[in-house]
Amino acid sequence: MNPLEAKALNNWESHPSFVVRVFAILLALVFSAFVLLILGTSPLDAFALILSGAFGSLAKLAYVMTAWAPVLLCSAGLLVTFAAGVWNIGIEGQIIMGAVFATGLLQLLQDSLSPAAILVLAAFAGFMGGALWGMLAGALKLYGNVNEIFGGLGLNFIAGSLTVYLVLGPWKRPGIGSTSGTQPFPPSLWLPAFNGFQVSPIEVLLGLVAMALVTLALRGTHFGLKLRAIGKNLRAAFLKGIPLNQYMLLAFGLCGGLAGLAGWVLVVGTSARHNLFPLISSGYGFLAILVVLLTNLSALWSVPISFFFAVISMGSLQLALQRQLDSSLGGVIQGMLVLLVLVAKGFQSRILSRRER
Amino acid sequence: MKVELRDISKHFGPIRANDGVTLSIESGTLHGLLGENGAGKSTLMKILSGFLSPDRGEILLDGKPIHLHSPAQSIAVGVGMLHQDPLDFSALRVIDNFLLGSPESWWLDRHRIRNRLIELASQFDFRFNPDALLSDLSIGERQQLEIIRLLGLGVRVLILDEPTTAISSQQKEKLFETLRRLTEQGKTVVFVSHKLEEVRSLCSKVSVMAHGKITGEVPMPCPTEELVQMMFGQTVMVGKRCAVPLGDPVLELENVTVSDWRLEVKSLSLEVPAGEVIGLAGLEGSGQHLVLKSCAGLLRPSVGHIRIATQEMTGRPYRDFIKAGVAYMPAGRLEEGLIAGMTLIEHAALIDENPRFFVDWAFAAKTAAQRIEAYNIKGQPGTLVEELSGGNQQRTLLALLPSQSRLLLMEHPTRGLDMESTEYIWKLLLNRTQQGTAILFISSDLDELLDRSDRILIFFEGKIRIMETCGTNLLQLGESIGGKGFE
Numbered sequence: 001m002n003p004l005e006a007k008a009l010n011n012w013e014s015h016p017s018f019v020v021r022v023f024a025i026l027l028a029l030v031f032s033a034f035v036l037l038i039l040g041t042s043p044l045d046a047f048a049l050i051l052s053g054a055f056g057s058l059a060k061l062a063y064v065m066t067a068w069a070p071v072l073l074c075s076a077g078l079l080v081t082f083a084a085g086v087w088n089i090g091i092e093g094q095i096i097m098g099a100v101f102a103t104g105l106l107q108l109l110q111d112s113l114s115p116a117a118i119l120v121l122a123a124f125a126g127f128m129g130g131a132l133w134g135m136l137a138g139a140l141k142l143y144g145n146v147n148e149i150f151g152g153l154g155l156n157f158i159a160g161s162l163t164v165y166l167v168l169g170p171w172k173r174p175g176i177g178s179t180s181g182t183q184p185f186p187p188s189l190w191l192p193a194f195n196g197f198q199v200s201p202i203e204v205l206l207g208l209v210a211m212a213l214v215t216l217a218l219r220g221t222h223f224g225l226k227l228r229a230i231g232k233n234l235r236a237a238f239l240k241g242i243p244l245n246q247y248m249l250l251a252f253g254l255c256g257g258l259a260g261l262a263g264w265v266l267v268v269g270t271s272a273r274h275n276l277f278p279l280i281s282s283g284y285g286f287l288a289i290l291v292v293l294l295t296n297l298s299a300l301w302s303v304p305i306s307f308f309f310a311v312i313s314m315g316s317l318q319l320a321l322q323r324q325l326d327s328s329l330g331g332v333i334q335g336m337l338v339l340l341v342l343v344a345k346g347f348q349s350r351i352l353s354r355r356e357r
Numbered sequence: 358m359k360v361e362l363r364d365i366s367k368h369f370g371p372i373r374a375n376d377g378v379t380l381s382i383e384s385g386t387l388h389g390l391l392g393e394n395g396a397g398k399s400t401l402m403k404i405l406s407g408f409l410s411p412d413r414g415e416i417l418l419d420g421k422p423i424h425l426h427s428p429a430q431s432i433a434v435g436v437g438m439l440h441q442d443p444l445d446f447s448a449l450r451v452i453d454n455f456l457l458g459s460p461e462s463w464w465l466d467r468h469r470i471r472n473r474l475i476e477l478a479s480q481f482d483f484r485f486n487p488d489a490l491l492s493d494l495s496i497g498e499r500q501q502l503e504i505i506r507l508l509g510l511g512v513r514v515l516i517l518d519e520p521t522t523a524i525s526s527q528q529k530e531k532l533f534e535t536l537r538r539l540t541e542q543g544k545t546v547v548f549v550s551h552k553l554e555e556v557r558s559l560c561s562k563v564s565v566m567a568h569g570k571i572t573g574e575v576p577m578p579c580p581t582e583e584l585v586q587m588m589f590g591q592t593v594m595v596g597k598r599c600a601v602p603l604g605d606p607v608l609e610l611e612n613v614t615v616s617d618w619r620l621e622v623k624s625l626s627l628e629v630p631a632g633e634v635i636g637l638a639g640l641e642g643s644g645q646h647l648v649l650k651s652c653a654g655l656l657r658p659s660v661g662h663i664r665i666a667t668q669e670m671t672g673r674p675y676r677d678f679i680k681a682g683v684a685y686m687p688a689g690r691l692e693e694g695l696i697a698g699m700t701l702i703e704h705a706a707l708i709d710e711n712p713r714f715f716v717d718w719a720f721a722a723k724t725a726a727q728r729i730e731a732y733n734i735k736g737q738p739g740t741l742v743e744e745l746s747g748g749n750q751q752r753t754l755l756a757l758l759p760s761q762s763r764l765l766l767m768e769h770p771t772r773g774l775d776m777e778s779t780e781y782i783w784k785l786l787l788n789r790t791q792q793g794t795a796i797l798f799i800s801s802d803l804d805e806l807l808d809r810s811d812r813i814l815i816f817f818e819g820k821i822r823i824m825e826t827c828g829t830n831l832l833q834l835g836e837s838i839g840g841k842g843f844e
Contacts, residue, residue, distance in 0.1 A: 222712040222713070222714065224716075225703060225706055229696050229699065232699060233691075233692075233697065233698075236692075236694060236695060236696050238675070239675075239685060240707055
């Protein structure tokens with residue numbers, strides 16, 4: 001039986017077993033080592049550098065935490081859209097729009113209210129910005145018949161261009177306009193940090209709370225149950241009388257909103273640059289897609305895996321600083337991990353279907 | 358070319374589509390393959406044309422065993438199939454479609470191919486503009502193109518799978534004439550159909566399939582009754598439900614016309630009182646589904662009115678039909694009815710009639726356990742629905758129907774169930790009719806239709822006859838399904 005035929009006959013998915021997953025991860029490390037060898041670096045040295053780059057000092061760990069929070073928020077959001085069976089590739093744009101809305105609100109109210117109130121309002125604005133952008137992708141899919149992947153990609157580009165326009169145009173720094181971003185906000189509008197540990201408990205806490213709430217919503221509420229029904233069988237869900245459009249838009253809105261919150265974190269976070277700049281989403285949204293794929297939509301596993309990915313992302317910066325290697329090697333390792341786990345999953349279901357014959 | 362199939366078996370999961378089929382088709386004849394939908398005809402022909410590989414058995418062409426692994430290979434040995442839904446490329450031009458699949462050199466000699474197309478077409482009086490887009494052609498013309506494409510590839514055995522379902526009667530005449538001419542040229546033609554009259558008028562010999570097996574083989578002409586018996590079995594029974602007290606109208610169809618891309622059901626008027634059971638009979642795809650779906654609010658009639666309990670429902674969304682008390686049970690268990698990847702508890706939670714914000718899992722588990730008990734489902738509340746056997750999935754579908762409904766619309770309510778379960782399920786369903794529920798159900802089981810319905814709507818190519826069940830016997834029903842009395 002060829003894979004397509006097998007797929008046509010078994011329309012449910014198989015989950016890769018634990019052993020298969022561990023094997024895939026080991027294989028990814030071996031391949032990564034191979035890439036490093038080609039580049040003329042000792043793999044052990046590189047892995048050690050990544051680890052020390054992530055855990056070598058409190059400041060470095062703080063950076064990891066700073067990267068972890070937005071990935072957590074986005075992963076939580078993606079659990080919702082994946083549950084509904086859609087690929088929210090537009091999540092990067094949703095982060096950006098969150099950052100744009102948050103920045104806009106901060107600029108508007110900068111001197112009028114207490115900093116805490118402004119920060120909270122900015123968080124709402126960020127959530128709304130991302131949610132609206134997400135729902136736009138959803139609306140394009142539902143009413144314009146545009147696949148959410150293409151719609152999302154297009155909206156990512158538009159959001160990116162919008163930041164360039166804002167940074168060079170209406171929101172440019174006094175005097176000079178440069179792509180390095182808008183005028184940074186004063187420290188009063190930063191999230192408060194621990195002394196000597198440049199990370200705010202609020203960021204990571206927000207991510208963990210979002211993850212917990214999403215898990216609760218998907219498992220415990222009728223909203224989550226129906227959303228999962230839609231994701232697993234659109235037609236059957238429709239026939240059961242579930243209002244598909246409403247639920248789909250809500251899923252996009254929720255995911256976009258959480259991504260928008262990540263955008264807010266990227267503006268006001270402790271180790272952030274405290275302004276709006278092009279590419280502010282930094283690929284965290286795509287990274288979150290990898291996390292959720294790797295964990296097979298498990299919220300529980302998404303927490304440590306997103307942390308692990310943040311470690312690789314931040315740690316691999318050391319490869320650039322100390323070995324003149326490109327820091328995107330971190331991305332290579334992350335990508336390899338996901339690819340191999342997915343391939344292993346594919347192989348496993350193929351072998352299983354062959355055994356059934 | 359003589360075709361022999363020996364002991365062919367093929368199963369899909371638990372379903373035996375072909376079960377030890379042996380069939381021999383003489384060279385240069387027009388051989389009919391008759392049977393209900395789901396009898397295994399298409400599977401058998403897909404095996405012969407290399408689309409599917411059999412689990413067991415062998416294929417002999419002119420006495421030589423061959424092993425087919427792909428349609429391309431079977432065309433190379435001379436067997437070509439015209440599929441029920443044309444497998445062509447509507448966005449391409451006629452000439453491009455014609456040359457697709459031909460083992461040409463990498464350079465396309467369009468001039469030569471154009472001449473070949475025109476020459477082949479003129480042999481059969483087909484008229485094509487080689488540069489026309491395929492999407493501008495009718496289904497009949499697309500069939501004609503596919504036939505000469507296959508002939509152009511050197512096919513000597515031509516299989517046609519239900520070729521007449523979507524073409525006009527003139528095109529049908531033309532097709533039959535073409536097929537006769539092909540056999541005169543020495544080609545072998547296998548004509549797969551569920552339409553008795555067509556097979557009778559066209560073929561020189563007919564094999565009948567039922568439940569994956571060959572149930573008979575007769576040379577034509579042969580009386581219709583004999584074919585009906587081979588298709589549907591031997592028993593002759595008579596409808597039983599005669600005097601049933603009926604209530605106010607639950608469903609009214611007034612002059613309803615409904616269609617899809619291949620079929621139209623015209624001007625149907627029907628009044629269904631509370632408590633009545635109506636069977637929709639007919640070979641698959643004769644229009645039953647169109648009517649059932651429009652009653653469910655899933656298909657909007659182009660003309661006419663639908664009323665549920667005297668309430669105007671025409672053009673209202675599906676969810677309004679649900680609110681009005683209509684329950685629809687689809688045939689596709691795992692495709693449309695159940696959600697693979699979810700447990701029985703989750704399914705029970707989904708049908709919670711008064712959902713609050715949080716799911717009451719304890720209540721859902723209780724409901725699931727009750728339904729498992731009541732419907733005798735072999736499974737646990739925590740079992741995933743795809744792990745249930747087909748019959749138990751069917752029971753689950755029935756178990757998930759809302760407890761109160763005015764109108765039950767069901768496709769093949771007892772498919773895959775044994776006699777005893779069927780009896781039990783119908784007892785539950787008839788209990789509902791006592792409380793005023795009306796039932797419309799599609800079935801291909803003639804016994805079931807006669808046994809359970811008060812009236813039967815018989816569909817044939819979109820046309821409808823209404824038959825009182827009382828006193829009707831199986832043979833009359835079978836003949837009507839095959840098209841008798843419709844012309």
